[in-house]
Amino acid sequence: MTIRECAERLQAEVVCGEEHVDRPVEAVCASDLLSDVLATDKHTFLLITGLCTPQVVRTAELMGSAGIVFVRGKYPPQEAIGMAKVHDIPLLCTRAEMFEACCLLANLGLEKHAE
Amino acid sequence: MAETMSWDTSRLDRKDISIVSELMYQLKVREVMTRNVCTVTPAHTLRDVQHVMRDRRISGVPVVENNKLVGIVSLDDIIRALDTGEIGKSVDEKMTRKVCTVHDNVSVVKAIDEMEKSGFGRLPVLDARGRLVGILTHWDVVRKLLVMLQEVALQAEQRERDLHGTAVDGSPGAQGVALEFDIDKDDFENAGIASSTVKKQLQSRNVPAPIIRRIAVAMYEAEMNMIIHSLGGKMFVTIFPDRVLVKAIDRGPGIADVELAMKEGFSTASEKVREMGFGAGMGLSNIKRCADRFDIKSSLGTWTELTIEVDLAGTK
Ligand SMILES: Nc1ncnc2c1ncn2[C@@H]1O[C@H](COP(=O)(O)OP(=O)(O)OP(=O)(O)O)[C@@H](O)[C@H]1O
Numbered sequence A: 001m002t003i004r005e006c007a008e009r010l011q012a013e014v015v016c017g018e019e020h021v022d023r024p025v026e027a028v029c030a031s032d033l034l035s036d037v038l039a040t041d042k043h044t045f046l047l048i049t050g051l052c053t054p055q056v057v058r059t060a061e062l063m064g065s066a067g068i069v070f071v072r073g074k075y076p077p078q079e080a081i082g083m084a085k086v087h088d089i090p091l092l093c094t095r096a097e098m099f100e101a102c103c104l105l106a107n108l109g110l111e112k113h114a115e
Numbered sequence B: 001m002a003e004t005m006s007w008d009t010s011r012l013d014r015k016d017i018s019i020v021s022e023l024m025y026q027l028k029v030r031e032v033m034t035r036n037v038c039t040v041t042p043a044h045t046l047r048d049v050q051h052v053m054r055d056r057r058i059s060g061v062p063v064v065e066n067n068k069l070v071g072i073v074s075l076d077d078i079i080r081a082l083d084t085g086e087i088g089k090s091v092d093e094k095m096t097r098k099v100c101t102v103h104d105n106v107s108v109v110k111a112i113d114e115m116e117k118s119g120f121g122r123l124p125v126l127d128a129r130g131r132l133v134g135i136l137t138h139w140d141v142v143r144k145l146l147v148m149l150q151e152v153a154l155q156a157e158q159r160e161r162d163l164h165g166t167a168v169d170g171s172p173g174a175q176g177v178a179l180e181f182d183i184d185k186d187d188f189e190n191a192g193i194a195s196s197t198v199k200k201q202l203q204s205r206n207v208p209a210p211i212i213r214r215i216a217v218a219m220y221e222a223e224m225n226m227i228i229h230s231l232g233g234k235m236f237v238t239i240f241p242d243r244v245l246v247k248a249i250d251r252g253p254g255i256a257d258v259e260l261a262m263k264e265g266f267s268t269a270s271e272k273v274r275e276m277g278f279g280a281g282m283g284l285s286n287i288k289r290c291a292d293r294f295d296i297k298s299s300l301g302t303w304t305e306l307t308i309e310v311d312l313a314g315t316k
């Protein structure tokens, strides 16, 4: 599974990191709680979240996340995009809600994680 | 001097820019600004200011009264005054009172943004208490970046040499590499910079990714705790050949019941912090889980000290 395939399934806009969309996604972590994300054992995961702050990108960077999906049409602030560019993290935006996005990706055969 | 410098990244090569912008994100204004600020008082004349500008070769002078910044006089003001024959008038009459300033703890990226928005090439720098502590120009930023880029280049060269086995014995020395970070209360903007910097250091030493992640996460949780719960403090990181030692020491208010604070789910975080996705009461236990050795000491009303150690060859 790659970021590109996830983006297509979610009909997501690639905000930045277009050059990294062929990166593999090994797991999905869906949460609005960064405390939870920081405690996951998953690696190279796609982070799905309704939060839209620079801290989300920082958390993804430190966790070695494959990319971030912002749900419900939220668009990340400039500062978050800048940070993502620096750390080569692709950012996606989808109109889908969290649950919907998870179902779409689960159907794609990804490991699901929602707490 | 280049007063209108553009940081438009699209015209430059991505790889070069990523180093520069990374440096700028991590750099705070106080590390770059010129500290010895030359100031005048409202009682001085524009003629005095003109002489100061000529002697010190500067194009703007802050006006200070009772330790407070009250205005600024620019080269434009002086030229205009020379034109209209008002050069003998007092600073008080002619200075610009609405001064665009920056705080010393914001990132250089933000300060440059501010410069571009306001159109001012020099910004007086204020500390948390509103005192004038420096002045920032594009030139300060460029100078610092050049020095840092040189360091990056030297480090890359060194790494290259180590890789090719030309180093004397390849060991980084028994006493290790020491890093120090200031962590300010409520400074969400810079949250995670200490962790990110250490992560990069470890990556350049080819430490396995899962071990780096444990160190980065433990540090980030400790950083967030200091930003959210403490009055501010410092992080001391020592990278030894076989382990990383992190000491996070803050100035209080301390923790009343450490055992309770360690319990998963216990949190005193505010609603605002929860909205940001923190405050689940999981941080301390996560730090403990990530660390090979962990210790927390606290004295109510005075300080909290975390000791985190992670072995670089760990299998945890
Ligand atoms: N440096 C500190 N100074 C004062 N109190 C602290 C400090 N660190 C932690 N605490 C107290 O311990 C509690 C638990 O900390 P912990 O990191 O486990 O959870 P949290 O920060 O509240 O939430 P999370 O880490 O999940 O975002 C905090 O809510 C706070 O009351």
Ligand SMILES: [Mg+2]
Residues within 6 Å of the ligand: B221, B224, B225, B279, B282, B283, B284
């Ligand atoms: Mg915490």
